[in-house]
Every structure is written in structure tokens, then in C-alpha cells.
Amino acid sequence: AQSVTQLDSQVPVFEEAPVELRCNYSSSVSVYLFWYVQYPNQGLQLLLKYLSGSTLVESINGFEAEFNKSQTSFHLRKPSVHISDTAEYFCAVSEKGGSEKLVFGKGTKLTVNP
Amino acid sequence: SQTIHQWPATLVQPVGSPLSLECTVEGTSNPNLYWYRQAAGRGLQLLFYSVGIGQISSEVPQNLSASRPQDRQFILSSKKLLLSDSGFYLCAWALGQAGGGYEQYFGPGTRLTVT
Numbered sequence: 001a002q003s004v005t006q007l008d009s010q011v012p013v014f015e016e017a018p019v020e021l022r023c024n025y026s027s028s029v030s031v032y033l034f035w036y037v038q039y040p041n042q043g044l045q046l047l048l049k050y051l052s053g054s055t056l057v058e059s060i061n062g063f064e065a066e067f068n069k070s071q072t073s074f075h076l077r078k079p080s081v082h083i084s085d086t087a088e089y090f091c092a093v094s095e096k097g098g099s100e101k102l103v104f105g106k107g108t109k110l111t112v113n114p
Numbered sequence: 115s116q117t118i119h120q121w122p123a124t125l126v127q128p129v130g131s132p133l134s135l136e137c138t139v140e141g142t143s144n145p146n147l148y149w150y151r152q153a154a155g156r157g158l159q160l161l162f163y164s165v166g167i168g169q170i171s172s173e174v175p176q177n178l179s180a181s182r183p184q185d186r187q188f189i190l191s192s193k194k195l196l197l198s199d200s201g202f203y204l205c206a207w208a209l210g211q212a213g214g215g216y217e218q219y220f221g222p223g224t225r226l227t228v229t
Contacts, residue, residue: 032216032217034217036220041202041223041225042222042223043204043220043221043222043223044158044204044206044220045220046217046218046219049217051216090157090158094216100146100163100165100208100210100216101148101160101163102160102216102218104157104158105157106156106157107157
């Protein structure tokens with residue numbers, strides 16, 4: 001069975017600083033990978049996804065994530081964060097050809113300070 | 115485009131009372147449907163999922179149940195609520211393998227407080 005580890009439960013940064021949110025997964029088969037963002041008292045929004053092809057995927061608001069098969073990682077990065085990026089971020093994995101479920105990490109709370 | 119609705123948005127219920135949360139999806143057919151619970155500091159816990167009408171898979175044995183009476187309607191129920199049922203309940207839909215997608219799309223959630 002697959003699992004997801006988000007190594008940092010909380011990440012505080014200053015505005016305009018770079019940030020990396022770490023995600024590692026465990027699976028015996030090929031996977032699809034996702035990052036979701038959750039603002040307070042809202043549902044989760046899909047931020048970006050890796051299904052196949054280029055290992056570097058980007059979102060429309062400046063985030064990017066790189067699939068590293070050898071390190072079983074899918075870290076999320078942004079070169080310069082804004083106050084509005086303050087939210088909780090969840091990494092998720094699904095096995096190709098497997099059950100139609102996502103396995104989520106426990107989340108990383110990103111706080112951007114002025 | 116597809117949209118997902120959940121209601122109510124917030125709910126305060128006494129211990130031992132029944133529960134019914136509803137989720138509906140518009141703009142797609144035969145979606146996979148999911149119920150999650152999010153407790154403070156504990157991430158997302160998958161409770162139930164459904165790949166078709168009347169087909170429900172339970173992930174966590176507890177006093178909750180789910181039903182899918184129509185293609186795009188998913189209901190979460192309980193006969194008697196416990197304090198531990200408090201949390202943020204999220205419904206999600208996905209196209210599933212048949213639709214070529216695995217990503218899930220979430221509703222706005224229901225905040226349940228059991229007192």
C-alpha cells in the first residue's frame with residue numbers, strides 16, 4: 001500500500017522569500033502525484049499534478065513541483081511567496097491502475113509573515 | 115463545467131442526535147464520490163467512497179454510514195452522533211480510471227460540532 005510523508009507540519013517564512021514544502025511517498029508501483037491547497041474553512045483545491053511526461057509541473061500561481069522517482073519525492077517550491085499563499089498544503093498519491101483512491105499526507109501549514 | 119455542493123455549511127448537533135449531510139455534483143455523469151473527515155491536526159481521513167449508484171465502500175468502521183441514491187448524490191448519515199464525530203466533512207468527486215483521471219475535486223465542506 002502506498003503512503004505519503006510530509007516532513008514539516010509547519011513552515012513559517014517571510015514574504016518574498018523562497019519556500020520548499022517536502023513530500024515523500026512510498027509505493028511498489030508507478031504513481032500519480034498531487035498537491036492540494038486548503039485555505040481556512042474551505043475545501044481543498046487542486047494546485048498541480050504529475051501524471052506522466054515532464055517531471056517538472058507548474059501551477060498558474062507560481063508554484064512548481066518536481067517528480068523525483070529515485071528519491072520518491074514530489075517537493076513543492078515557490079521562488080517568492082506572498083501573504084496570500086498562507087494556507088495548508090497537502091501532498092497526495094494514487095497508484096496507476098490501482099484503487100481509485102488518493103492517499104494524503106498530514107499536511108504542511110505554510111505561514112507567510114510580512 | 116462541474117460543480118460540487120455540500121450542505122449545510124455548518125451544523126451544531128447534540129450527542130445522540132441523528133445526522134444527514136448531503137453532497138451533489140453537477141456537470142458530470144457517473145463520477146466517483148468520496149466522503150472525508152478532517153479533524154484538527156490529523157489530516158484527511160477517507161470515510162467512504164462510491165464508484166456507482168448503490169455501491170459504497172467503507173474505509174473506517176464507525177457509527178457513520180453513506181448512501182448514493184442517485185448518480186450525483188452522496189449522503190453521509192448517523193443514527194446517533196458521538197462527540198468524536200466533530201470535524202470538517204468534505205465531499206469529493208473524480209472521473210475515476212474510466213474517465214482517465216485520478217484527481218479529486220472537493221466541495222466547500224461542512225463544519226460539524228457535536229455538543
